[in-house]
Each structure stands twice: as C-alpha cells, then as structure tokens.
Amino acid sequence: GAVVSQHPSWVICKSGTSVKIECRSLDFQATTMFWYRQFPKQSLMLMATSNEGSKATYEQGVEKDKFLINHASLTLSTLTVTSAHPEDSSFYICSARRGRGNTEAFFGQGTRLTVV
Amino acid sequence: RKEVEQDPGPFNVPEGATVAFNCTYSNSASQSFFWYRQDCRKEPKLLMSVYSSGNEDGRFTAQLNRASQYISLLIRDSKLSDSATYLCVVRTDSWGKLQFGAGTQVVVTP
Numbered sequence: 001g002a003v004v005s006q007h008p009s010w011v012i013c014k015s016g017t018s019v020k021i022e023c024r025s026l027d028f029q030a031t032t033m034f035w036y037r038q039f040p041k042q043s044l045m046l047m048a049t050s051n052e053g054s055k056a057t058y059e060q061g062v063e064k065d066k067f068l069i070n071h072a073s074l075t076l077s078t079l080t081v082t083s084a085h086p087e088d089s090s091f092y093i094c095s096a097r098r099g100r101g102n103t104e105a106f107f108g109q110g111t112r113l114t115v116v
Numbered sequence: 117r118k119e120v121e122q123d124p125g126p127f128n129v130p131e132g133a134t135v136a137f138n139c140t141y142s143n144s145a146s147q148s149f150f151w152y153r154q155d156c157r158k159e160p161k162l163l164m165s166v167y168s169s170g171n172e173d174g175r176f177t178a179q180l181n182r183a184s185q186y187i188s189l190l191i192r193d194s195k196l197s198d199s200a201t202y203l204c205v206v207r208t209d210s211w212g213k214l215q216f217g218a219g220t221q222v223v224v225t226p
Contacts, residue, residue, distance in 0.1 A: 006159075032212060034212070034213070034214070036216075041124075041218070042218055043118075043120070043203070043216040043217055043218040043219065044160070044203070044214075044216040045216075046213065046214070046215075049213065091157070093159055093160075095214075097212045104162050104165075105162070105212060105214060107159040107160050107161070108159060109158070109159050110157075110158065110159045112157070
C-alpha cells in the first residue's frame with residue numbers, strides 16, 4: 001500500500017484563488033520531503049525541499065512567496081499555490097524517504113491542478 | 117544542458133522482444149541511480165536501483181557506467197504491461213534530492 005499519501009488527487013480552481021495540497025508519510029517520519037512539478041511530456045522538476053521545523057529550500061526560479069511550503073510535523077508537509085494562474089496548471093507530486101543514504105523515495109499519488 | 121538526459125522515444129516493441137535504452141547524467145559526483153516507471157497521469161514508482169556492478173531483477177537489467185556517465189535499462193521478453201514511461205533518476209546529495217530525466221516511453225504491442 002501507499003506509504004506517502006497526497007491529497008487532493010485533482011483540483012480545479014479559479015484564477016486568483018489559493019490551493020493547498022497535503023503530503024503525508026503514513027508509516028514513517030520524514031524530516032525531509034520534496035515537492036515536484038511535472039508539465040505534460042516533461043520531467044519532474046524539483047520545486048523545493050521541505051524541512052520539518054524550518055524553512056523550505058527552494059530551487060532556482062521557484063517563487064517562495066507563490067508556493068508556500070509548511071512542514072509542521074514529521075508526517076505532514078503542505079504546498080499552497082497562492083494567487084493561482086492558468087500557467088500554474090500542472091501535476092504536483094511530493095516525495096519522502098524513510099531515511100538517508102540509498103533508500104527508496106516514495107511518491108504521493110500526485111495532484112493534478114487545473115486553474116481556469 | 118539538462119542534468120539527466122534520455123531519449124524520449126517512443127520505443128515500439130513487439131511483445132516478447134527485448135528493448136534497451138540509456139540515459140546520461142552530467143554531475144560526476146552523483147551518488148545513486150534509479151530507474152522509475154511512470155504510467156500516464158500517475159506518480160513514479162521505483163523499478164530498480166542501479167548498482168556499479170550491474171544488477172538484474174527478473175526481466176529487467178540495469179547497468180551503470182560511471183566513466184562515461186550513463187545508465188542503461190534492458191527489458192527482456194517484453195509484456196504488454198511494460199508499456200510505460202521509464203524515468204532515469206539520479207541522486208546528487210545525501211538528503212535525497214533527485215534529478216529526473218524526462219523519461220523514455222516504451223510501447224509494447226501485441
């Protein structure tokens with residue numbers, strides 16, 4: 001079964017509104033989670049690294065004020081897309097690893113966001 | 117230049133045939149290597165890790181060439197269910213930051 005749960009799996013919102021996506025590790029504690037975005041026929045692009053109890057680390061070109069990340073507990077990270085625009089429409093996926101080293105990364109089911 | 121590059125395909129493969137494809141990575145300090153499988157509109161799922169000595173998991177064989185900085189995946193006796201996009205994934209640091217290739221699409225036909 002899934003070890004990383006992401007919710008919602010799809011969402012449609014109006015331009016200018018905000019959308020919150022949740023990522024939970026179900027049976028392990030994840031001090032670090034990762035948020036990715038994938039446009040059609042493109043690779044997953046890392047947006048940010050979410051660290052429990054501290055600020056997220058954003059990749060170059062990702063607006064931290066637009067994509068708010070909160071990692072308030074060891075099992076939950078949230079990504080909020082603020083003031084969404086149609087160009088934010090994409091597939092957002094989170095991942096977490098059980099530990100460090102060469103361990104498998106588990107992915108959430110992904111959230112398909114459509115901004116109209 | 118992209119950190120991880122893959123031939124996008126599609127590779128059209130008759131059922132039962134063998135297909136192989138590579139990916140190249142640019143960061144020589146990359147630490148770990150994986151092949152993930154992604155079905156349409158789904159999340160990636162780990163297919164196999166790739167070890168320096170090469171490794172096999174059933175019909176799947178992965179190879180790593182650190183000197184030339186490429187990874188390969190070979191699928192033998194292809195099944196219809198092998199149709200998917202195969203993502204080459206490289207870990208570049210100890211925190212688990214992964215770099216993804218854009219994927220190679222494989223279509224197995226009856």
